[in-house]
Amino acid sequence: xxxxxxxxxxxxxxxxxxxxxxxxxxxxxxxxxxxxxxxxxxxxxxxxxxxxxxxxxxxxxxxxxxxxxxxxxxxxxxxxxxxxxxxxxxxxxxxxxxxxxxxxxxxxxxxxxxxxxxxxxxxxxxxxxxxxxxxxxxxxxxxxxxxxxxxxxxxxxxxxxxxxxxxxxxxxxxxxxxxxxxxxxxxxxxxxxxxxxxxxxxxxxxxxxxxxxxxxxxxxxxxxxxxxxxxxxxxxxxxxxxxxxxxxxxxxxxxxxxxxxxxxxxxxxxxxxxxxxxxxxxxxxxxxxxxxxxxxxxxxxxxxxxxxxxxxxxxxxxxxxxxxxxxxxxxxxxxxxxxxxxxxxxxxxxxxxxxxxxxxxxxxxxxxxxxxxxxxxxxxxxxxxxxxxxxxxxxxxxxxxxxxxxxxxxxxxxxxxxxxxxxxxxxxxxxxxxxxxxxxxxxxxxxxxxxxxxxxxxxxx
Numbered sequence: 001x002x003x004x005x006x007x008x009x010x011x012x013x014x015x016x017x018x019x020x021x022x023x024x025x026x027x028x029x030x031x032x033x034x035x036x037x038x039x040x041x042x043x044x045x046x047x048x049x050x051x052x053x054x055x056x057x058x059x060x061x062x063x064x065x066x067x068x069x070x071x072x073x074x075x076x077x078x079x080x081x082x083x084x085x086x087x088x089x090x091x092x093x094x095x096x097x098x099x100x101x102x103x104x105x106x107x108x109x110x111x112x113x114x115x116x117x118x119x120x121x122x123x124x125x126x127x128x129x130x131x132x133x134x135x136x137x138x139x140x141x142x143x144x145x146x147x148x149x150x151x152x153x154x155x156x157x158x159x160x161x162x163x164x165x166x167x168x169x170x171x172x173x174x175x176x177x178x179x180x181x182x183x184x185x186x187x188x189x190x191x192x193x194x195x196x197x198x199x200x201x202x203x204x205x206x207x208x209x210x211x212x213x214x215x216x217x218x219x220x221x222x223x224x225x226x227x228x229x230x231x232x233x234x235x236x237x238x239x240x241x242x243x244x245x246x247x248x249x250x251x252x253x254x255x256x257x258x259x260x261x262x263x264x265x266x267x268x269x270x271x272x273x274x275x276x277x278x279x280x281x282x283x284x285x286x287x288x289x290x291x292x293x294x295x296x297x298x299x300x301x302x303x304x305x306x307x308x309x310x311x312x313x314x315x316x317x318x319x320x321x322x323x324x325x326x327x328x329x330x331x332x333x334x335x336x337x338x339x340x341x342x343x344x345x346x347x348x349x350x351x352x353x354x355x356x357x358x359x360x361x362x363x364x365x366x367x368x369x370x371x372x373x374x375x376x377x378x379x380x381x382x383x384x385x386x387x388x389x390x391x392x393x394x395x396x397x398x399x400x401x402x403x404x405x406x407x408x409x410x411x412x413x414x415x416x417x418x419x420x421x422x423x424x425x426x427x428x429x430x431x432x433x434x435x436x437x438x439x440x441x442x443x444x445x446x447x448x449x450x451x452x453x454x455x456x457x458x459x460x461x
Contacts, residue, residue, distance in 0.1 A: 020137065028136055032128040037154045043094030044289055046160050048198055052191065053092055053118050057107055059187045061114025064175025065107040067092055067188070069100040072140060080140070084247075087290065087376035088178055088188040093120065093159055096247070096290045099141075099149040104169055105161075118161045121169040124151045182383075189384035192375055194397040199291065199375065200431055203399055204440055206246065206293040207429055209285040211443045213241035214297060217281060218458040221273075225301065230273030231255040234281065242285040250292025251378040254282035257301065261423025262407040264368055275302045278309055280423055284378065294378050294401050295441050296427035303455050308418050310448050312406055316424045317446060319343040319404040323370055327402070327430060327437035331394050337370040340404040353415060365408060371401040374429055394432050399440075403427030 020028075043049075056065065069085040085100040093105055102123060107116035125143060126132040136144040143149070155163040176184045195203065216237050217224075224233035234255040242249045256266040257273045261280035273279065279301050284293035298313060300306070305313060323340040345362040348354040354361055373380040373389065380399075381389055405425030408415050426446060430437040445454045 020133070025133060028133065029129060034128065035148075037150060037157070039157070041154075041158055042160075043096075043158050045091075045094035045198065046158070048196060049092060049094050050160070053107065053116070055191050056092065056187065057114075057116040059191075060107075060176065060184070062109050064109055064173065065116070065184060066175050066177045067105040067107075068177070068179050069095070069103040069105075070179075072101045078139075082248075084290065086178075087192075087380075088185075090290050091188075091192060091376060092118075093161065094289075095159065096288065097149075099146065101140075102166060104166070106169075106172065106175070120155060120159060120161045120163045121166045122152070122155055122163055123149070123166045124155070124163075125149045185383045186385050186388075189381040190388045193373065193381050193384060193389065193392075194395050195375060195399050195431070196397070200397070200399065202287055202289050202291040203293065203374065203429070203431070206250070206285050206287050206291050207295065207440045208443070209241065209245040209287070210283065210293040210295050211441065212245070213238045213283060213285060214281065214295070214444055215458055216241050218299070218455050219461070221301065221459065225273045225275060228272050229270050231257055231260070231269040231271045234273075234279070235269045238281070238283045242283075246285045246287040247290060248286055250284040250286035250294065254280065254296075256280040256282075256423065259410045259421040259423070261298065261425075262409050262421065263423075264407065273301055276306070277301055278422065278424065280425055282425065282427065290376050292374070292376070292378050293429055293441070294374055294403075294427060295429060295444065296403060296405075296425045297444060297451070298424045298426065299451065299455065303459065304452055305448050309422065309424075312408070312419070312422050312424050313426075313448055315344065315347040316404055316406055316426050317448075318347070319370075320402055320426050320428070320446075323402040323404060324428070324430060324437060324439070327394065327400075327432055328435065329394055329396050329432060333390060333392050333394060336402055340370040340402070341366070344404060344406065353419075364412075364414070365406050366404065367407070368405075370404045371427075374399045374401055396432050396434055398432045399429065400432070401427050401429055 067089050069089040072080045072083055075081045083098045083101045089105055090096050104121045106119045108119050110117040126135050128135050135142050139145045152163045178184045178188055217234050220237045224230040227233050235253045238253055239249055252267040254266050255269045257271050257279045258277040260266045260271050278298050280298045282296040284295060286292040319340040322343045323336040326336040326339040344366055345357045348362055349357045403425055407423045408419045410421040412420060429440045431440060445451045
């Protein structure tokens with residue numbers, strides 16, 4: 001990777017930073033054509049963002065509100081992590097690009113009624129002929145380094161929001177800042193709990209691309225099985241689909257084979273695949289508008305479940321069916337989890353793993369919750385107050401996952417030997433409808449027989 005002398009000294013490596021002579025600097029300021037964005041360019045969510053900002057305005061009448069996009073974070077030395085704007089900023093502006101770091105949306109109090117005017121404080125692209133050398137010397141913001149960004153007028157056309165230079169942000173009086181004000185952060189989460197039809201459509205696109213990614217993975221299994229880091233092969237195959245179809249993965253892919261499936265967030269993905277074992281794949285494509293799917297399938301690497309693998313899988317599937325059946329407007333958010341756990345506890349008792357169905361000892365084998373809200377974040381709306389989310393009531397338009405699992409640790413002496421080292425999770429995305437819930441990820445098979453048939457058709461094709 002090339003370097004420049006535009007970063008602070010602590011980020012210089014010295015190996016690629018070359019001085020710029022006065023002659024070169026002068027030469028670089030002349031002879032350019034600036035170009036413009038197409039006149040009709042707009043962010044995809046532009047028609048929805050005014051209403052979203054209006055809902056936030058109504059929560060905080062007369063108060064100045066600041067919603068930052070966030071800042072770049074160093075990964076190593078002079079290399080930054082890929083930037084993704086904060087979800088609340090993206091939701092309110094429709095801006096989702098990597099060039100948004102440092103930008104801030106301000107809802108400025110306006111008029112006697114307590115309303116607000118939206119103002120975007122951004123870093124506009126420099127005019128090359130104006131003597132500003134950042135376009136070729138600044139590796140974090142310069143156009144030659146990271147690509148073109150809009151000027152103020154173009155940003156206004158894209159968003160429908162008045163845009164001013166980021167340097168003017170320091171002139172503002174204090175206000176509520178979403179990065180440090182818990183009540184504003186909570187409100188921004190709660191306002192996103194119910195998705196509008198456009199958002200549901202974006203989530204369905206994310207799910208559809210994710211289904212294609214799972215199909216890619218099954219087709220790639222023969223080569224993955226032959227590689228000493230087969231889990232990495234799986235991760236890479238899905239990641240290719242995610243980058244081709246969207247912004248990337250919505251979270252770190254979990255490609256967990258064998259006993260690795262008993263680690264809830266296994267993202268090391270450095271294991272070999274064994275045909276006699278299962279693969280737990282938890283992965284989701286994030287669209288360019290930053291909405292993510294979150295789907296898990298547990299697949300027999302041989303293409304066929306063994307009897308004991310099928311027994312575990314069928315209990316998890318029965319738990320998921322019970323959880324999905326509990327989704328409807330007016331139900332409590334925790335109802336579907338309780339339904340899942342009731343089936344799990346009863347099944348473990350029937351197997352003799354538990355002495356009875358009462359209490360919470362079943363959690364030894366299924367530690368986490370059975371689902372969560374889904375949207376711009378994989379664990380969406382997480383800053384919402386408990387009474388609005390975890391202890392709240394489901395509403396039409398909410399999108400969530402149902403994902404029970406059983407994780408039988410390899411060293412667990414309370415289990416029969418045949419169960420140890422088996423981990424199974426089945427996760428699907430659903431949108432709450434007027435009379436229940438619609439399964440968004442139903443294109444992926446869920447029953448053991450359907451999974452085996454689906455895998456067979458892809459491997460033979």
